[in-house]
Amino acid sequence: xxxxxxxxxxxxxxxxxxxxxxxxxxxxxxxxxxxxxxxxxxxxxxxxxxxxxxxxxxxxxxxxxxxxxxxxxxxxxxxxxxxxxxxxxxxxxxxxxxxxxxxxxxxxxxxxxxxxxxxxxxxxxxxxxxxxxxxxxxxxxxxxxxxxxxxxxxxxxxxxxxxxxxxxxxxxxxxxxxxxxxxxxxxxxxxxxxxxxxxxxxxxxxxxxxxxx
Numbered sequence: 001x002x003x004x005x006x007x008x009x010x011x012x013x014x015x016x017x018x019x020x021x022x023x024x025x026x027x028x029x030x031x032x033x034x035x036x037x038x039x040x041x042x043x044x045x046x047x048x049x050x051x052x053x054x055x056x057x058x059x060x061x062x063x064x065x066x067x068x069x070x071x072x073x074x075x076x077x078x079x080x081x082x083x084x085x086x087x088x089x090x091x092x093x094x095x096x097x098x099x100x101x102x103x104x105x106x107x108x109x110x111x112x113x114x115x116x117x118x119x120x121x122x123x124x125x126x127x128x129x130x131x132x133x134x135x136x137x138x139x140x141x142x143x144x145x146x147x148x149x150x151x152x153x154x155x156x157x158x159x160x161x162x163x164x165x166x167x168x169x170x171x172x173x174x175x176x177x178x179x180x181x182x183x184x185x186x187x188x189x190x191x192x193x194x195x196x197x198x199x200x201x202x203x204x205x206x207x208x209x210x211x212x213x
Contacts, residue, residue: 014106018113025109032105040102046095047088090147094130120197128192138186144172 011025020028036045095103095111114122129135133143148168179187179195 014109018109019117020109020113028109028112029105032108040104041108042102043088043092046092046103090130090133090150093133094126097129099135121193124193124196125189128189138188139192140186141172141176144175144187145169148172 011022011029014020014025015022018025032041033039035041035048092103093099095107097107111126114126118126128139131139131143131147133146145168148171176185176187179191181191181194
């Protein structure tokens, strides 16, 4: 069977489009190509590749209870704290911006560039896209609950005291009370950006992702 290969855009173009140097892109591409010779990765392989770019998962001395952050920022916090592969399903679909079922190298480094070295606005837009599971341009309570529940399921073994079963729902309720400005049951991108940028905890935690690589 002949393997269909995807050749990425030139490194010069990716260097202009991301916050990585050409040398960093070369290193990232070698790792990506080694794990995925075809130049594209499916969801199953994505978990393994993504984890390799965060080798210190679980070794952070950060506070291990994510409840001190609003739900809108749990993902970025946990990328530093825990095994990123736990979020492979949701992360994969956030990286797969064209919803083709595969992630190309360009998709991968563009997302990494935002998460690690993007502006506050870029990181918040990416986080909004993560929570907007059905990609309709809004976040509803069910979508937020899916992500937050996954976070708390993973963090249960790290937290002390153990979080109560209804803690995720409580945090989702708080999130919507704060962000759903017009009380219509959904959060728009503008509402999300405005509310997050008013929160000092989010702004402080975003600084953790500068110069990670």
